Amino acid sequence: MKICDLLTFSAVARCASITAAARELNTVQSNVTNRIRSLEEHIGLPLLERHSRGVTLTLAGVRFLPYVQQALTLLDEAAKVARDEGEPKGKLAIGSMETTLALRLPDILANFRDRYRDVNLIMKINATAWLVDNVLNNEVDGAFIAGPLEHPLLVAEKVFEEELVLITPPHYTSIEQLISDKQDITALMFKQGCAYRQRLEQFLVCIGRPAFQRLELGSLDGMIGCVSAGVGITLLPRSIVLRSDLQLRFGMHEIAPSIAHVPTLFVRRKDAHVTTALKCFMESLVP
Missing domain, CATH: 3.40.190.10 (Periplasmic binding protein-like II)
Incomplete structure (x- = not known):
């Protein structure tokens, strides 16, 4: 069982495709196929199922993959230890x-x-x-x-330690006004997995506005620009907000410490x- 075979299997499992794995490994498809075949012969069981959309792991492949990942991690760790001679490099x-x-x-x-x-x-x-x-x-x-x-x-x-603040279009002069507003709320947020997104969702539930539209954005500048243009509201660290050149074009409001302090x-x-x-x-x- 060779290290290059394990690396190839890991790439194929991650990409779910022989072609994509070959591209990631900067090699040709035949090399990937040969290494997988060599590994399957060593194990004595098929590790992949081929189909028109790519490949999926067999049950043996599913059982085998965590140990491959552990082995590769340990080898990478060993290389780091060997190269670490006490100088930062x-x-x-x-x-x-x-x-x-x-x-x-x-x-x-x-x-x-x-x-x-x-x-x-x-x-x-x-x-x-x-x-x-x-x-x-x-x-x-x-x-x-x-x-x-x-x-x-x-x-x-x-x-x-960050303090989150609510920023809104300028016509909202208070959080109470946001609560009583009958219009739909659009919450500007980063993608799933963002902790500030979770805090914004929690805040809206706490003020009694659990029904709202979500608009995902990919940058801080875009988010602040959209708030100032009246698109929606969001939570951001106070320090980020205070540095913005658009401060006069949006409202900034303090929120409950249990949500604000992160x-x-x-x-x-x-x-x-x-x-x-x-x-x-x-x-x-x-x-």
Whole structure:
């Protein structure tokens, strides 16, 4: 059983397609097919079912996949440990919410890059739920997420505290006016898995407006611009809102502390080796 066979099987399982896996692995389809066949011969059972839409795992493949992922993770971890000679260098992948990247990280990242030139720092931006999965799947070394979070496989340390505020089109002078308004509410939010989205949904339920339209947007600037244009309402960190050039074109309202106050956590796997690069990065978060 060869490592390249396991990597190929993992890619095929993830892509659900021989063609897509070959593209991801930068090889030809025949190589992927041959490696899967070699692995199936070694196991003694078919691992994939081929059909017109691609491939799916057989029951044996489903049972086999978690162990393949564990083996690949352990091999990657072993390589990191072997290369870690006490000097911060090599690749360091960090995940972050867009709001945290925009608000909290620019100076931290700039200082880290200036100080540790041999570290190849890679930032991956996504919503909290996705970032947690990225950490658990060893796709990033650590990530900034919105708390609270308790997970048996993760270490979570609070690094920042955000206060969310409600921003509305300017004709809403108070939350009471929003509550009594008979018009439909449009809630502007990031995609599923965003912790601020969950807080906005919770807020609307708490004020007695559980029926509302959802409009997903992909950027902070787009969200603030849509609020100022009267499209809808949203929750964002106060610091982000105060930096906007559009402040005079929307209303800002305080909300209940139980919803407003959100800790930003830095999370990493408990069982993962803390490389020197990651250790230096975590130390850079301390004022």
